[in-house]
Amino acid sequence: MTPEIEDRVRKTILRTFNLPAEDGMTDLRMGGLPGWDSLGHMRLVVELEEEFGVAFPAYLLPELVDMERIVREIDGLQSGQ
Amino acid sequence: MNHSVQLKSAIPPELVEEFLKRLPYISESMLEYDLNTDSRDQVRFALRTGGDDLASIVSSRIVETADKLLKTRRAPSVKVLASHLKRNPSFDADPHPILESIDELHRYGAGRYGFGPRLVQLISLFDREVCAIAEKYSAPVHQFPTLIGADLLDRARYLRSFPSSLTMVSHLREDMGAIQDFARIAGWDGERLIYNPDNLHSIQCLLSPSVCFHYYSWLKDRAIDSVRITAVGKCFRYESRNMDGLERLWDFTMREIIFVGASQFVLDHRDRMIDETVALLDRWELSFEIRSASDPFFIDDYASMAAFQLAFDLKFEILAPLPYKRKDLAIGSFNYHQDFFGRSFNITGPNSAPVHTGCTAFGLERVALAFLAQHGVDSSKWPAAIRDQIN
Numbered sequence: 229m230t231p232e233i234e235d236r237v238r239k240t241i242l243r244t245f246n247l248p249a250e251d252g253m254t255d256l257r258m259g260g261l262p263g264w265d266s267l268g269h270m271r272l273v274v275e276l277e278e279e280f281g282v283a284f285p286a287y288l289l290p291e292l293v294d295m296e297r298i299v300r301e302i303d304g305l306q307s308g309q
Numbered sequence: 310m311n312h313s314v315q316l317k318s319a320i321p322p323e324l325v326e327e328f329l330k331r332l333p334y335i336s337e338s339m340l341e342y343d344l345n346t347d348s349r350d351q352v353r354f355a356l357r358t359g360g361d362d363l364a365s366i367v368s369s370r371i372v373e374t375a376d377k378l379l380k381t382r383r384a385p386s387v388k389v390l391a392s393h394l395k396r397n398p399s400f401d402a403d404p405h406p407i408l409e410s411i412d413e414l415h416r417y418g419a420g421r422y423g424f425g426p427r428l429v430q431l432i433s434l435f436d437r438e439v440c441a442i443a444e445k446y447s448a449p450v451h452q453f454p455t456l457i458g459a460d461l462l463d464r465a466r467y468l469r470s471f472p473s474s475l476t477m478v479s480h481l482r483e484d485m486g487a488i489q490d491f492a493r494i495a496g497w498d499g500e501r502l503i504y505n506p507d508n509l510h511s512i513q514c515l516l517s518p519s520v521c522f523h524y525y526s527w528l529k530d531r532a533i534d535s536v537r538i539t540a541v542g543k544c545f546r547y548e549s550r551n552m553d554g555l556e557r558l559w560d561f562t563m564r565e566i567i568f569v570g571a572s573q574f575v576l577d578h579r580d581r582m583i584d585e586t587v588a589l590l591d592r593w594e595l596s597f598e599i600r601s602a603s604d605p606f607f608i609d610d611y612a613s614m615a616a617f618q619l620a621f622d623l624k625f626e627i628l629a630p631l632p633y634k635r636k637d638l639a640i641g642s643f644n645y646h647q648d649f650f651g652r653s654f655n656i657t658g659p660n661s662a663p664v665h666t667g668c669t670a671f672g673l674e675r676v677a678l679a680f681l682a683q684h685g686v687d688s689s690k691w692p693a694a695i696r697d698q699i700n
Binding site: 259265266267269270271274285286287289290 | 383384386610613614616617618619620621622647648649
């Protein structure tokens, strides 16, 4: 994982769901955090798009369900893959 | 007086119908409305006499409705699971007036219809054939009330997601004075029931908008492995001026096959139901497609919820062309709710995690309308698979 992207993704997740910083050490994934349900997921997608200046294509939305995959997809979009 | 409002951006073609369906709820004072079909960024509307003071409020609500629909919208990625469309339909008349002329259909009011013996026979036949699929998958028959508790709909987040379609139920307060007062003034004034709202009890129940909610509540606080059932029920969704013949009823009948269990169990069953349905509709010689879809959430985050449903393949609809209207009608759907109802009703699986749920649903009156719109009302011209079972 890219440490800089990982850190920004973690902060974006915590900000989106109004979680304290200590929650950033836990397993950050959909269904595992209060608020990260269907509506929360789309709020997070919008926040991530603003944070990183990317636009996730619709087919990627179901993939963005945990830290590792979010970081991987952002990395891929930013490097034009 | 006529008014016009400019939207911030054009409504995309695929959202025009959804946008127009929301306009009847803007204001009771709005008599007519239409979207400029070329630019799709301007709405003209007329208000009731004396209601012109509301023009600016109505205008801002129309703009707000468009904004919410477009907020966080993504380019649609519609998936087509099956396309069995037939060209050159042999029948293209509107079956409604024909059915009314032969006393098979009777309109009581907007969204409320009665059916004659042939239509009842046809609807029952469709239901039996769907039931045969349920039986094949060992899904026992259940029955649920038409009334549904407000507590249950609140748990299912339905009250907040689809407020405009709710049908509340009330009764008089257990108070002799209130009952006598109601009996004294109650009557029909030509447009509405005259009564004093103070005599009504607070609302505990609504008319059920769906069948499967009752079953999730039935399983509340239980640990289960996997289960499948079927049930048919009357469902109620108020749709204002959008109610139109058998296409969009306020009071309709829905047959559901419901699956509860692990994610893979539910998804496997949904896939099997899609295959079974394709075979069934082919036997009925219907023209149809099965495509990904989203629910008409009436919330600020409509676009987000719709995008989520589409992206996660949560809903597929059976769309049958209505030749007389040159448009498609959704006659059924295949739904996957993930663990939403498992969480909402605390239903857990063997690993203590919330169960996943899914359902296959058929709007039986709509199935009948699609069949009659495509094959006509003359039973001698119906496909043998149906004709042979109708007396």
